[in-house]
Amino acid sequence: MQLRDTIKTAFAGLVVHKSRSVLTILGIVIGITSITIVMSVGEGAQSYILGEIHRFGPNNVFILPGKFPTGPTSGMGSLLNDSLKLEDIKDLELKNNVPQAVKVVPFVFGSVPVSFENELQRMMVMGSVPQSQEIFNLEVERGRYFDQFDLDSHARVAVIGSTIAEDYFGTIDPLRHKLKIKGFNFEVVGVLASKGQGSFINYNKSVLTPYTSIQTDVLGIKYFQRVAVEAESEEAIPAVIEDIKRVLRDNHNISDPDKDDFTIQTQEDIAQRVGTITGILTVLLASVAAISLIVGGVGIMNIMFVSVTERTKEIGLRKALGATNRNILAQFLVEAAVLTISGGIVGIAAGVVLTYGATVAVQRFAEINFPFSFSVNGMILGIVVSTSIGLIFGIFPARHAAQKQPVEALRSG
Amino acid sequence: MPLIKTEHLEKTYVGDGVETQALRDISLSINEGEFITIMGPSGSGKSTLMQILGCLDRPTGGKYFFEEREVNTYSDDELAHIRNKKIGFVFQAFNLLPRVSVLENVMMPLMYARIPARERERKARQVIEMVELSDRVDYHTSRLSGGQKQRVAIARALITEPKVIFADEPTGNLDSKSGEVVLKFLQELNDEGHTIVVVTHESYVAQAARRILHIIDGTIDKDEAVERQRIIAKEGFIK
Numbered sequence: 001m002q003l004r005d006t007i008k009t010a011f012a013g014l015v016v017h018k019s020r021s022v023l024t025i026l027g028i029v030i031g032i033t034s035i036t037i038v039m040s041v042g043e044g045a046q047s048y049i050l051g052e053i054h055r056f057g058p059n060n061v062f063i064l065p066g067k068f069p070t071g072p073t074s075g076m077g078s079l080l081n082d083s084l085k086l087e088d089i090k091d092l093e094l095k096n097n098v099p100q101a102v103k104v105v106p107f108v109f110g111s112v113p114v115s116f117e118n119e120l121q122r123m124m125v126m127g128s129v130p131q132s133q134e135i136f137n138l139e140v141e142r143g144r145y146f147d148q149f150d151l152d153s154h155a156r157v158a159v160i161g162s163t164i165a166e167d168y169f170g171t172i173d174p175l176r177h178k179l180k181i182k183g184f185n186f187e188v189v190g191v192l193a194s195k196g197q198g199s200f201i202n203y204n205k206s207v208l209t210p211y212t213s214i215q216t217d218v219l220g221i222k223y224f225q226r227v228a229v230e231a232e233s234e235e236a237i238p239a240v241i242e243d244i245k246r247v248l249r250d251n252h253n254i255s256d257p258d259k260d261d262f263t264i265q266t267q268e269d270i271a272q273r274v275g276t277i278t279g280i281l282t283v284l285l286a287s288v289a290a291i292s293l294i295v296g297g298v299g300i301m302n303i304m305f306v307s308v309t310e311r312t313k314e315i316g317l318r319k320a321l322g323a324t325n326r327n328i329l330a331q332f333l334v335e336a337a338v339l340t341i342s343g344g345i346v347g348i349a350a351g352v353v354l355t356y357g358a359t360v361a362v363q364r365f366a367e368i369n370f371p372f373s374f375s376v377n378g379m380i381l382g383i384v385v386s387t388s389i390g391l392i393f394g395i396f397p398a399r400h401a402a403q404k405q406p407v408e409a410l411r412s413g
Numbered sequence: 414m415p416l417i418k419t420e421h422l423e424k425t426y427v428g429d430g431v432e433t434q435a436l437r438d439i440s441l442s443i444n445e446g447e448f449i450t451i452m453g454p455s456g457s458g459k460s461t462l463m464q465i466l467g468c469l470d471r472p473t474g475g476k477y478f479f480e481e482r483e484v485n486t487y488s489d490d491e492l493a494h495i496r497n498k499k500i501g502f503v504f505q506a507f508n509l510l511p512r513v514s515v516l517e518n519v520m521m522p523l524m525y526a527r528i529p530a531r532e533r534e535r536k537a538r539q540v541i542e543m544v545e546l547s548d549r550v551d552y553h554t555s556r557l558s559g560g561q562k563q564r565v566a567i568a569r570a571l572i573t574e575p576k577v578i579f580a581d582e583p584t585g586n587l588d589s590k591s592g593e594v595v596l597k598f599l600q601e602l603n604d605e606g607h608t609i610v611v612v613t614h615e616s617y618v619a620q621a622a623r624r625i626l627h628i629i630d631g632t633i634d635k636d637e638a639v640e641r642q643r644i645i646a647k648e649g650f651i652k
Contacts, residue, residue, distance in 0.1 A: 005524050016512050317508045320469055321569070322497020322525040324490045406496075407470040412506070 008325075010334040017307070021339060024303045026391065027296025028343030032382045034289035036351025037358075039378030042141040042282030044133045044359065044371050049274050051268050051371070057135065059102075059234055061241060063227040063248075066265040070195070077097030082223035083252065083261040089227065098243040100236040103131045106224040107213050115180045116168040123164070124201070125181060125218065127211030135228055143175045143190035150189075163204040169337040181207065208399065219369060230377050237266060256335060286381075293385060297393040300401070304336055304397035315401050316409020329402040336394025337387055348379050415442040416480060416576060417466055419582040423474030424461050424631075425458040435461040436631045437475055437627060439475070443610065445576065448642070450619040453613045453628035460581060462628065463612045467500055467579045468492045480576075499527050501570025503595075505582035507562040509554040509569075515541065516550050519568045526573060560591025567598050577608040584618055596621045597645045621645050 014021045047334055066081030084106070092104045105127045114123040132138075132144045150157050158179055165174050178185045186209060195203045222229065231240040241264050248262050249255070297323060308315070315328055323331075352374055359372040422439035435458045453459040464470040465477060468484060476628065478485045479495065496502075504567045508603055509518050523533040541547055544564035554562060563583060570578050574594055580599060584592030596631055600621055611618060619625045622645040627635040 002527065005530075009524075313508070314510065316522070316644055317510070318525075319493065320467075320502050320508075321522045322493055323575075324493040324525070326490070327493075327525060402567065405470070407464045410469065410504070 027299040029292035032347025033350040035303040039375035040355040044373035052234040071280040082225040104230040107226040126193040127214040141193040159208040161204040162194040173274030278300035297389040301393040308401040319406035336392035339391030340386040373390040417443040418478040421475035450622035458631035501575040503580035505585040580613040
């Protein structure tokens with residue numbers, strides 16, 4: 001018996017029991033739908049996050065104090081490290097040292113109490129240099145950003161995010177009012193334009209000042225927690241990294257690269273790490289969805305057993321007319337596979353439609369520019385998984401059918 | 414040369430620890446071209462005998478030679494091929510696939526014989542014409558009358574050009590007119606050289622045969638030649 005006949009026979013067997021076939025594959029449909037959604041949303045999330053990172057400027061290189069963070073907790077550890085000093089910044093800024101660097105922007109930051117009249121909240125306060133405006137791509141709605149003069153004179157001036165402006169000042173114009181940051185009075189000189197959600201730092205809720213005004217007074221530190229270095233082009237990044245390493249090792253008297261007390265991160269590194277995290281999450285969620293596939297597979301097995309029992313007479317007849325055990329096995333196995341594969345196809349289609357719907361809803365209602373993504377891997381996985389389920393869970397009923405003796409099969413019913 | 418030969422054939426069923434002997438000490442031989450009726454009351458074991466002779470079941474004792482080779486030496490697959498190529502079956506309950514056309518039903522044995530689809534259809538149309546059902550080729554079998562269904566079954570049994578056709582109570586579910594037609598076809602097939610084995614409990618069916626084997630209580634009671642075979646096509650039969 002040729003494969004084409006086997007498939008035709010299997011189809012005919014399923015079409016005779018249309019509604020049963022449809023109900024049988026429901027479990028598989030649900031399972032494959034969830035896997036498709038999880039994979040597609042996972043892929044969408046990844047490309048969204050990567051997009052956010054790249055929006056931050058692909059030419060930026062970050063210097064973190066401390067040893068290369070490898071574990072989940074070492075990121076915290078690096079914040080406590082004090083290896084990046086002002087002299088390092090000054091040396092990095094020298095054109096001779098890092099010729100292909102365009103900007104060197106150091107940061108300090110901390111969560112500190114900020115108050116205006118009766119309002120008091122803990123806020124993200126960030127101190128930097130005026131160039132931070134460009135690096136973060138910030139737009140000032142009212143007033144001005146702090147400038148070099150503010151920086152040099154340790155001026156207690158602050159630029160506040162739009163949410164803070166609303167929460168603290170309401171209808172009052174915040175400009176020239178004083179905010180108390182950890183007891184020190186800072187004059188509001190600018191209000192940022194509201195920036196869309198989805199960035200890692202919520203600028204709408206941040207207070208930005210010259211680093212000179214908060215580093216020692218407010219935060220009580222003598223080092224920098226981050227330094228962003230902008231390379232003149234993406235191609236220049238490796239050279240910039242090498243230059244930075246050389247300068248810092250020189251300054252810190254490090255001869256063995258294994259003993260570096262700083263870490264250099266490119267956008268590429270961050271992107272990779274984010275990719276790993278979303279990848280793990282996707283696998284995790286997909287595994288949960290896979291459980292429903294097993295349940296669906298058991299359902300198929302059940303129905304196939306019922307079907308084999310019901311069709312004992314047909315099996316007997318086919319055997320009497322010359323079907324071998326293998327022919328019968330193939331017929332029922334292909335029936336199971338056809339069921340699960342169609343379940344898989346329907347599931348993939350449903351998954352794509354639902355993902356699209358959800359993406360549109362998120363874009364419209366949450367105003368997050370979450371991209372619609374169709375996971376080809378998810379589709380391939382769905383087809384492979386549903387086929388294997390059909391074969392795995394179909395094999396027992398099919399063998400049961402094949403092993404029926406022709407005479408027993410004919411006698412029944 | 415005997416097509417079918419048995420030596421002290423036995424069949425014992427074991428159910429719930431109780432042994433039931435359905436057949437004992439059956440020794441017979443059937444030559445090619447015979448038209449034989451196996452007759453006996455219900456429960457006599459005649460159907461069991463037919464199932465063993467038709468290679469649907471295996472004996473539990475004695476020997477069965479099909480074309481001079483002992484059947485117990487065949488594997489399941491080989492038996493399937495024998496049933497496919499050398500044996501045709503006609504059952505009392507017709508055993509057609511419902512919701513499938515006459516053509517598809519008749520073609521089925523050729524599918525298992527790996528005959529190309531085009532050839533299958535050509536042959537099927539031929540045998541369907543022989544049983545005079547050409548105008549029903551595309552009908553679903555559930556829409557046919559009992560007599561028509563049995564003719565489809567005969568066409569199906571015939572399509573592989575088997576050496577022997579086993580018919581188990583072929584007229585059992587039919588009115589006498591339809592039964593007559595079925596027997597007429599079987600007789601015609603016999604005239605063309607097919608070996609025919611009909612199992613029945615109705616003595617009038619046996620009139621069509623040339624030899625009658627009486628089975629009682631699982632063993633051969635009498636093996637008689639029919640003096641004058643009744644030609645159904647000309648004479649009909651007397652109930």
